[in-house]
Amino acid sequence: MATSKLAAELGRFCRLPLTHARSAVRAAPARLFNTASGRYGVFEKEVDSIKEAGTYKRERIITTPQASHIGVSTGQRVINFCANNYVGLASHPDVVAAAHAALDSHGFGLSSVRFICGTQDIHKQLEATIARFHGMEDAILFPSCFDANAGIFEALLGKDDAIISDSLNHASIIDGIRLCKAQRHLYAHMDLADLEAKLQAAAGARTRLIVTDGVFSMDGDVAPLKEIVALAKKYDALTFVDECHATGFFGPTGRGTDEFAGVRGQIDIINSTLGKALGGGTGGYTAASAPIVDLLRQRARPYLFSNSVAPPVVGASLKVFEMLERDTSFVERLRSLTHRYRKGMTAAGFTLKGHADHPICPVMLGDARLAATFADELLTRGVYAIGFSFPVVPKGQARIRTQVSAAHTEEDIDYTVNAFTEVGKKLGVIPA
DSSP states (O other), X not given: OOHHHHHHHXXXXXXXXXXXXXXXXXXXXXXXXXXXXXXXXXXXXXXXXXXXTTOOOOOOOBOSOSSXXXXXXXXXXXXXXXXXXXXXXXXXXXXXXXXXXXXXXXXXXXXXXXXXXXXXXXHHHHHHHHHHHHTXXXXXXXXXXXXXXHHHHHHHOOTTOEEEEETTOOHHXXXXXXXXXXXXXXXXXXXXXXXXXXXXXXXXXXXXXXXEESBOTTTOOBOOHHHHHHHHHHTTOEEXXXXXXXXXXXXXXXXXXXXXXXXXXXXXXXXXXXXXXXXXXSOEEEEEOHHHHHHHHHHOHHHHSSOOOOHHHHHHHHHHHHHHHHOOHHHHHHHHHHHHHHHHHHHHTOOXXXXXTOSEEEXXXXXXHXXXXXXXXXXXXXXXXXXXXXXXXXXXXXXXXXXXXXXXXXXXXXXXXXXXXXXXXXXXXXXX
C-alpha cells in the first residue's frame, strides 16, 4: 500500500490529521522494528544466550522431495539419515498420485472445522481405515498428533480422575496433561515398580489413565507394554499409548508397539500421526472405543476449533494404509538394515541408545557444541544428520539421532558408518 493511502487509512481509524498520519507511517519502521531501542532487547539476549550455550538450532534447507537421498541448498546430494520417513513413502509415486487425485476430486482445503462443513466422505473413510488398522471401534482425525495429545486429556478427564505418566513422555503429552484438571503422577521412565506405586497412590480416583509413548522418540527405547497392561488390569486402569514412532513399521506386520509386545487389542487409547511413517504429510488421530471417540468429537478443542485435515493429505493417507495392509515386507527389511547399522556403529566404538530392533538410533556425544560440529562435518561427507541438544534432550545428553529407513540401501548404511567413523576419529569421539 502506498504511503499516502496507508496514511489516509491510519488517519481515518486514529482520527489523526493527514499530515500527522503521513509522518507516523514514515516513522513506523524505525520505531517498530529497531531492536536497538530496547523493545525486543530481552528476546535478543535470550537468543544470544542460546547461541553461547551451543544449542542454537539452524534450519538447513533441502531442495528436493523428502527421500533417502536429498538435495540441499549447497548443491550437494546427500544421504538423509534423520527423517521420520521410516517406510520411505513420503515421496512414493503412488502416494503422490493419490494426493493429486484427491486434490482434483475433493479440492485443496475445506475452510471449516469438521462439525460445520468440514467433513467429507474421505475423512470418514480414513477414520474407519485407521480404526481397522489398530483393531479399534472408531477413530478421530486431528490436524496433528500434537493436537490429538493436546485435546484428549482435558476432554476425557476431570478433577476426580488421575493420570499416571512416564517421566520421558513426549512434549505434546506433557502439554496436553497440563491442560487437564486431573491429578498428575509421574513414574520413573519405564520403571514398573514406580508405576505400580503411583497406581496405588491414585487409588481414590474415579478413572486412572496410564500414559506412555510406545517408542520414545529421543532414545528409541520401547515401553514394556505387556507389563503395563498387566498392571492396568490389576488396578482397573485404562491405558494410553502414543504410537507416532511405531505405527506403520514396528511389530511383525507394522501395527505398532502393542503388536510388538503381544498385547494388540488390549490398549484402550492409541494416538498416532500421519506425519511420519504414514506418508510424512500432516495430521494425527486417536483410535479408541466408540464412546471415547464420540466424546472427543464433542469436547476436544483442537478438533472443534481447527480446520479439517486437507483432502490431498486424506487421499494420500488412504493410499498409504492400502499399501501397508497389502505388503509388510518392508518391516523385515527395515529391521535388517537397522541391525546392520547398529552393528557397524557399535563396532566402530560409538555408544548408541535405543532398542535393537528400532530404527531410531541415537549416537550419544554428550556435549551440545560437539554434536553440532559433528553434524556439520558429516554434511561435508555427504551424510545429512542433525545434532540434538537441550531443550530437546536433557543437558549433557546431546546426540545425533540417526534414523534408518526402509528406502536406504546396504551401501547407504555402510557409507554412513564410514562417514561417522571418519568424523568420530577426527573429533576425538572414538580412538583414531
